[in-house]
Amino acid sequence: MGRKNYTSEIYNLPDASDVILCGWVQEIRKLGNIAFLILRDREGVAQITVMKNSIGNEKFREITGLNRESVICVKGKINKNTQSKLGAEVIPDNVEILSVAETPLPMGVIDRVSVDLETRLDVRFMDLRRPEILSVFKIESNIGKSIRRKLEDEGFIEIHTPKIIATATEGGTELFRLKYFEKDAYLVQSPQLYKQIMMSAGFERVYEIAPAFRAEEHNTSRHLNEFVSVDIEMSFADEEDVMNLLENVVFYSLKYVKENNINDLKTLNLDIEIPELPFPRLKYDDLLNYVNSQGINMKFGEDFSSEALNVIGKKYTGFYFITRWPMETRAFYVMPYDDDPKYGKAFDLMFGEREITSGAQRNHIYSSLKENMVKKGLNPENFRFYLDAFRYGMPPHAGWAIGLERLTMILTDSKNIREVTLFPRDRKRIEP
Ligand code: ATP
Numbered sequence: 001m002g003r004k005n006y007t008s009e010i011y012n013l014p015d016a017s018d019v020i021l022c023g024w025v026q027e028i029r030k031l032g033n034i035a036f037l038i039l040r041d042r043e044g045v046a047q048i049t050v051m052k053n054s055i056g057n058e059k060f061r062e063i064t065g066l067n068r069e070s071v072i073c074v075k076g077k078i079n080k081n082t083q084s085k086l087g088a089e090v091i092p093d094n095v096e097i098l099s100v101a102e103t104p105l106p107m108g109v110i111d112r113v114s115v116d117l118e119t120r121l122d123v124r125f126m127d128l129r130r131p132e133i134l135s136v137f138k139i140e141s142n143i144g145k146s147i148r149r150k151l152e153d154e155g156f157i158e159i160h161t162p163k164i165i166a167t168a169t170e171g172g173t174e175l176f177r178l179k180y181f182e183k184d185a186y187l188v189q190s191p192q193l194y195k196q197i198m199m200s201a202g203f204e205r206v207y208e209i210a211p212a213f214r215a216e217e218h219n220t221s222r223h224l225n226e227f228v229s230v231d232i233e234m235s236f237a238d239e240e241d242v243m244n245l246l247e248n249v250v251f252y253s254l255k256y257v258k259e260n261n262i263n264d265l266k267t268l269n270l271d272i273e274i275p276e277l278p279f280p281r282l283k284y285d286d287l288l289n290y291v292n293s294q295g296i297n298m299k300f301g302e303d304f305s306s307e308a309l310n311v312i313g314k315k316y317t318g319f320y321f322i323t324r325w326p327m328e329t330r331a332f333y334v335m336p337y338d339d340d341p342k343y344g345k346a347f348d349l350m351f352g353e354r355e356i357t358s359g360a361q362r363n364h365i366y367s368s369l370k371e372n373m374v375k376k377g378l379n380p381e382n383f384r385f386y387l388d389a390f391r392y393g394m395p396p397h398a399g400w401a402i403g404l405e406r407l408t409m410i411l412t413d414s415k416n417i418r419e420v421t422l423f424p425r426d427r428k429r430i431e432p
Contacts (some may be wrong), residue, residue, distance in 0.1 A: 002020070002022075003021070003041075004019060005020060005021055006021075006041055006043035007021055007039060007040070007043055007046035008043035008044045010046050010088045010090060013078055015078060015080040015081070016077050016078060017077065017078045018076075019075075019076065019078060019090060021046055021074045021076075022041065022071070022072070022073040023041030024039070024040045024109075025040075025067075025068055025069060025071075025072060025101075026038040026039065026040040026068065026110060027068065027110075028063070028068070030064045033051065033053065033060075034049065034051055035049075035050040035064045036049055036050075036084075037050060037063065039074060040129075040131075044131075046086070046088070046090055047082070047084045047086050047088075048074050048076070048089065048092055048095075049079070049082070049090070050095070051091070054093075055092065059095065062097065063095055063097075066097065067100060067101045068103075068105065069101035069109065069126075070097065070100045070101045071101075072095055072096060073096045074092045074094070074095050074096075075092065075093050075095075075096075076090045076091050076092035076094070077091050107119065107120065107123050107127065109129045110131075115127075117416065117418060121423075122432070124422070125432070128422070131267055132267050135261070135263075135265075135267045135412075136264075136268070136420055137420075137422065138264050139261050139408065139412055140404070140405075140408040140412075140420060142256060143257060143404065143407055143411060145256070146252055146253040147209070147230055147252075147402075148207075149256075150252045151205075151207045154245065156205040156207045157203055157204075157206050157207070158209075159194075159195070159203070159207070159208050161188075161195065161198075161210070162188065163188045163211065163213075164180065164186070164187065165186050165188045166185055167382045167383060167385075174214045174215050174216050175187065175189060175215055176213050176215045176225075189212055189213060190231070191208050191210065192231075193383070193386045195231055195399060196233060196333065196399075197385075198233060199235045199364075199394060200389035200390065200392070200393065200395075203235075204395075205232070205233075205235070206232065207232045207233075208229075208230075209228060209231075210228070210229060211226050211228055211229070212227055212228075212229040212401075214226075217427060218427070219426055219427040219428065221415060221417060222354065222409070223417065223426075224417055224421060224425055225425045225426055228404035228405060229401050229402070229403065229404070230402040230403075230404050230407075231399065232245070232399050232400060232401075233397055233399035234397060235395040235397045236395055236396060236397070237396070237397060238396070239323075239335075239346065241398060242361075243321060243347055243349075243359070244278070246349060246359065246400055246402075247278055247319070247349075248277070249402075250349070250356075250402075250407070251274070251275065253411075254272055254411065257272060257411055258272040258274065268412060272411060279320050279349070280320040281320070281323050281347075282320055282321065283322075284322055284323065284325045284326065284343075287322060290312065290315070291304070291311050296308050301326045301328045306353070309350075309354075309355075310353050312350075313352035313353025317352050318351065319349065319351050320349075322348045322350060323347045324344075324346075325346045325347070325348075326342060326344070327341070327342060327343065330346045330360065332372040332373045332376045333360075333363055333369065334361075335363045336368075345360055345361040345398075346358065346359070346361075347359055347360065347400075349400075354406065354409070355406070356402055356403060356406045356407050357401060358400065359398065359399055359400025359401065360399075361397070361398040362399065364394045364396050364397060365390075366391050366394070369387070369390060370387060405417050405421055
């Protein structure tokens, strides 16, 4: 017996329709010769009303003796004249038992007792069965889908760059080292260098949605050691062009989820507010002055601390850009302003106190790129494969990277990035 229907369908199909539902036994209540079984699948729940007379003594005993979370398939007819508050039930002709769950369960699926996050992550396969958790991932799926659609509409080509690399993207210590036969290699921290090479290759507009690895020691509620980076790079474009694209992508994604995840948003008790475009552009210097006026001691050239972002986030609660960053806060590949090279054509997209994206126009001038590299203490020799792409015709270009989990946190109002990651990798956890 294979699945034909999802539980959600029985509320729309006509009375007496034949259906086959498959899923997990969420609950069984036996009242004499009748049993009410709640079957759960990806799309919701259905009441299966089992009558001893029609199903037979032995089958009735078997069904009513099932442990919760066992897997079954039910072939039967929809009955709309039901007492069930769900509005429809299924009267089974046949119930096939496909997998019997052991007891006790490592954690409950619908029980209202709160279980701490660590325990939930230990038994993530059970935790993910909870409807509100599933809803988070259905939303994440549609965020990815909507971004893909928008980028495809805008003429972007999907690419796949290597995740095993020989040199660090930006130098630094945030790399996971691994043995690559007789050499040392690293897991990539960003596709940055490769997506730029693709501009030299003439692909013009590329995107990649793929994992990025950061060997950062910190264990915060918004950092993972493996996250999904949504990257784009675009030729003949400056930072303004890619900021426009970014806000349109975010706008489209919010609308897409609002329109296509109605049930999930209801399950999570959330409403998505569609922001107005364009998002405010706030200059680094102005925000620096603002945080200093609010009693935070921050010097020019420093990045905003979490306290500083907290203060800014109280004033700017929605989406906004921070633009015109000092070059010393940014990577070597950022393009400095012609009129004031102290500043780079870089931006971050923020939501309140949280950073979701950083981007920039890139420096496509071989000599000055190399110079900036040296200024940052990097050895251009180690970046030959990258720098060569700038020597034989490189168009001006710009791009950005959205942290998929960070954006999902905002749409699902999640306080911890682990909530929006199926199997998070953090300082302590590499299992499950
Ligand atoms: P942060 O300042 O928040 O540590 P970052 O400046 O290191 O981030 P970038 O290297 O600019 O971030 O990466 C681009 C985007 O990727 C960030 O805006 C964020 O959305 C996401 N991101 C970066 N690092 C992580 C991480 N460790 N875990 C989850 N997402 C991340």
